[in-house]
Amino acid sequence: MTIDFDTLPNPEPSAQTGFAGSRIVRDSEKRSADSVPQALADPSCRCYLFVPGKAVLANSGTDEDAPPQILFSVEEAKAMSGRLEEAILLGHDEGAPRLAVRLDADAQALGEGFEVHDFRNLLYGGRAEPEDAAAIAQGGSMMHWHTMNRHCGKCGHESQAAIGGYRRDCPNCGSQIFPRTDPVVIMLTVDGDKCLLGRSPHFPASWYSTLAGFVEPGETIEDAVRRETFEEAGIRIGRVRYHASQPWPFPHSLMIGAYGEAISREIRLDDELEDCRWFTKAEVRQMIADEHPQGLRCPPRKAIAFTLVDAWVNG
Numbered sequence: 001m002t003i004d005f006d007t008l009p010n011p012e013p014s015a016q017t018g019f020a021g022s023r024i025v026r027d028s029e030k031r032s033a034d035s036v037p038q039a040l041a042d043p044s045c046r047c048y049l050f051v052p053g054k055a056v057l058a059n060s061g062t063d064e065d066a067p068p069q070i071l072f073s074v075e076e077a078k079a080m081s082g083r084l085e086e087a088i089l090l091g092h093d094e095g096a097p098r099l100a101v102r103l104d105a106d107a108q109a110l111g112e113g114f115e116v117h118d119f120r121n122l123l124y125g126g127r128a129e130p131e132d133a134a135a136i137a138q139g140g141s142m143m144h145w146h147t148m149n150r151h152c153g154k155c156g157h158e159s160q161a162a163i164g165g166y167r168r169d170c171p172n173c174g175s176q177i178f179p180r181t182d183p184v185v186i187m188l189t190v191d192g193d194k195c196l197l198g199r200s201p202h203f204p205a206s207w208y209s210t211l212a213g214f215v216e217p218g219e220t221i222e223d224a225v226r227r228e229t230f231e232e233a234g235i236r237i238g239r240v241r242y243h244a245s246q247p248w249p250f251p252h253s254l255m256i257g258a259y260g261e262a263i264s265r266e267i268r269l270d271d272e273l274e275d276c277r278w279f280t281k282a283e284v285r286q287m288i289a290d291e292h293p294q295g296l297r298c299p300p301r302k303a304i305a306f307t308l309v310d311a312w313v314n315g
């Protein structure tokens with residue numbers, strides 16, 4: 001088989017999704033017991049700050065349009081009750097260490113001059129540059145993983161953070177616990193000039209999007225695409241083609257975007273979807289341009305669902 005890299009889209013579609021484009025070099029093979037102490041002692045070290053599930057930024061308090069402060073010095077993090085002893089080394093940006101630090105204060109106690117954003121709001125609200133949103137997604141996922149793995153899953157003993165926060169060790173039974181990433185398939189099912197889009201009850205009004213679901217243990221990506229599409233919409237899928245992926249820090253998923261080839265047409269909804277129907281390319285173009293006669297819309301740019309739909313109609 002000849003691998004034809006020349007026909008691949010450039011820039012690659014994954015790079016156009018939100019939470020992609022991190023500048024951080026992870027240096028994963030260099031992580032050691034001293035990683036965090038060394039980073040804290042480095043004057044060029046800067047910290048991303050978090051409260052549970054959210055990123056903390058600072059603003060001038062007077063000029064709403066001024067870009068917020070996203071990175072904080074170690075001294076600033078300490079002054080804001082940052083738990084430096086639990087800091088996670090995300091990696092380095094041009095040699096300068098980047099830490100993720102949780103604050104002891106809750107969001108309300110931060111007071112004036114600070115703003116707190118959930119990761120979705122950070123992505124769509126425009127308060128962070130894409131490379132910072134990507135680093136914050138990395139830090140936020142890691143924070144959640146530590147919170148959920150305080151104890152060893154094998155013996156129940158309290159576990160301890162190791163190698164810059166990228167592993168937890170059990171001092172009782174010696175188990176090593178590594179961060180996890182949960183794969184989710186998200187697929188645009190196509191049938192010639194038509195594609196399948198659905199509505200979950202929690203979607204904003206008028207939104208239609210691609211179907212999605214978790215990959216189960218022992219399942220290929222292709223099989224998960226076929227199973228989820230059949231379970232949610234009753235449509236049988238034949239061939240499956242990978243298109244792009246998107247890190248998704250809710251709390252630690254990787255969205256795997258694919259196209260599925262429909263081999264049946266009749267929709268049969270399960271309980272997960274409020275509605276699901278076939279849309280023509282012309283209709284989808286109207287939805288992207290916000291010109292659909294019934295006001296129907298697609299998910300916004302930076303969402304991998306948009307990447308899939310946009311590449312299909314315009315690519």
Ligand SMILES: [Zn+2]
Pocket residue numbers: 152153154155156157170171172173174175
């Ligand atoms: Zn143990």
